Amino acid sequence: MKKKVDPSPYLLPFVGLFFALFVWTLLSATVAKDLPSPYRTWTESKHYILHPFFKDGEMNQGLGRLAFYSLVRVVKGYALALLIGTPLGFLIGLSKKTSQMFDPLIQVLRPISPLAWLPLGLVIFQKSEPAALFTLALCAMWPTVLNTAVGVRSINPDFLNVGRVLKLSRWQMFRKIIVPASMPYVFIGWRLSLGIAWLVIVAAEMLTGSPGIGGFLWQEYNALVYSHILMSILTIGLIGFILDRLMGLLEKRFRTT
């Protein structure tokens, strides 16, 4: 018998998309007259999309350039978050004392919004760029810290016993057993952190007025070009989605058992 391919998994996402476009069109035609319709959004934005690398000044650049600035900033802040968060997570996971020392602090710091950190960053660094990175790192590192710590704590005790029977040194135990055994959790933390970093970058750029996709969005709001706001929002979502997928692929490669 011939195997029949069910087309619905490929078709249904488009149905959802058309539904969203329909609601959007409806809204722009009825209640929200200032909201550009999908068609208008496209005609007013296509220059930015079709020529993604043009540059007509600091705040008027193609989408590719804007996204690139944001991505570079995210990479820097995210790297900072991982550089601080991963070792901190291992420390907290390995030592009960460190855990008791830092756990309450983390629980208090974790729910603080990037919008609250940013002014503090500006006070400390006086410049918008380091303030943005500071905010990014501070907001994005918690999932890495917490997941790494959980990963270390949930290592199969048999693996640790193997190391104990072999009398591995503390360093060897860490490098050969603890790190690889907690990697699956660490990766979950890294992935969540990246998602948060991307959320925060937009807010940070909006507030500091830095060139990038978030800064552009805010500027176009002030300039009353609403279609560009919509274009920016869609771009932010799409890039966030792609980043998460890339992280997912990387995670799969490192997954053991």
Add this chain to the structure above:
Amino acid sequence: MTFLELKNVGKSFSSANGRRAVLSGVNIGLAEGEFVAVVGYSGAGKTTLVSLIAGLDAPDEGDIRLEGRPVTGPGPDRGVVFQNYSLLPWMTVFENVFLAVEAVAPRLSRAEKIDRTRHFINMVKLESASNKKPHELSGGMRQRVAVARGLAMKPRVFLLDEPFSALDALTRATLQDELLRLWEENRQTVFMITNDVDEAILLADRILPLTKGPGATVGPAIPVDIPRPRSRRGLSLLPGYQRAKKRIVDFLLSGVPPADNGPGAGSEGGVQ
């Protein structure tokens, strides 16, 4: 001198209803080169016994000595094969064994370490799976890797904690035969925990029955009078097999340690 000696060893764990004695008054003596199997019900404290000898856990009372030196912690002189293989899943077969070689013989050159690793992988007939990860292997193959890793440590005592209990019957028989062959070639001191009576009789020189917990203890040893080299074939027809089996089964059914009757029985610390 007794090679491996447990004197009045006791261990209890705290639980919801106070402390519960798992083992108490355990006396065991092993001669060098002897194969001893402990048989008992699951939950009777067999794994605790192995953990204590391995030094992964400390006894509350009593004293464990290997070659006269007290056991204070884990060490590579006691190679352990755990019940659930405990291979490191992110390492290949080769790397798992190599890790052990590297840890116990850091002074060897790299080439020597590689040779030794290969030697023990070949010994369990896994050369073709050398570069595979544990999850690509069957249960029997995994346990072979664990055996190779244990042997590669060249331990003074080889501790086996129900090594084949998770395997299907056919694979288990194959691995038992291989362990028998390996032991008869090397005559390593082995302390094995099992719940399989036939496995114990096939492999061991002496069988120690573990009474039912709580507060389990080891009854007088049951000698296995079957000449070596042994073979699975016709084993059950030998009078030595039948005597040993009867005494173990009597013990397991009654829960009382078997009476000390017959010549050679209960010779604790005795050399065959």
